[in-house]
Amino acid sequence: MPILRQIAQLGQPVLRRVATKIDNPADAALQALMDDMLATVAEVDGVGIAAPQVYESFAIFTVASRPNPRYPHAPEVPPLVVINPEIVWMSSEMEKGWEGCLSIPGVRGQVSRSTKIGVRYLNRTGDLREEEFDGFLARVFQHEFDHLHGLVFVDRLESTRELVTEREYLRGLRNQA
Numbered sequence: 001m002p003i004l005r006q007i008a009q010l011g012q013p014v015l016r017r018v019a020t021k022i023d024n025p026a027d028a029a030l031q032a033l034m035d036d037m038l039a040t041v042a043e044v045d046g047v048g049i050a051a052p053q054v055y056e057s058f059a060i061f062t063v064a065s066r067p068n069p070r071y072p073h074a075p076e077v078p079p080l081v082v083i084n085p086e087i088v089w090m091s092s093e094m095e096k097g098w099e100g101c102l103s104i105p106g107v108r109g110q111v112s113r114s115t116k117i118g119v120r121y122l123n124r125t126g127d128l129r130e131e132e133f134d135g136f137l138a139r140v141f142q143h144e145f146d147h148l149h150g151l152v153f154v155d156r157l158e159s160t161r162e163l164v165t166e167r168e169y170l171r172g173l174r175n176q177a
């Protein structure tokens, strides 16, 4: 049975470390970690989680996008486990969009990201995958990729004026609807 993991909050050194690449994705402890990450991110209505966010400094993250109360407009895609990712290319076209982070509760910020990326990674069975992502998934991928390099989304804000509380962010969404 997967275990719900505690989420490291900003200030924990693990979030600022460069994560270690995985040699053997089949390792039982790593497979259990992946199960735990998927269970944890579902429990807390995240759309992705990186291993350093559960105090494990390994180059693994999940993308688990589905509409939920924190991200009402997220697309529904089957949960994806990403190991040792590389971003092979990124579009010069950028777009600003709202991001939040399980490690920085209570705030959302506007972050500029490439609209399209080409990536390479190992899936959880160790197969090499090459894919392209755009839109919301490209954003989530870039956000989680940053976590493996000790970066968080607030590092990428152009101005602190583009940071708002989650409460006001969600109020804004409701007012649009």
Ligand SMILES: [Zn+2]
Pocket: 100, 101, 102, 103, 143, 147
């Ligand atoms: Zn995050």
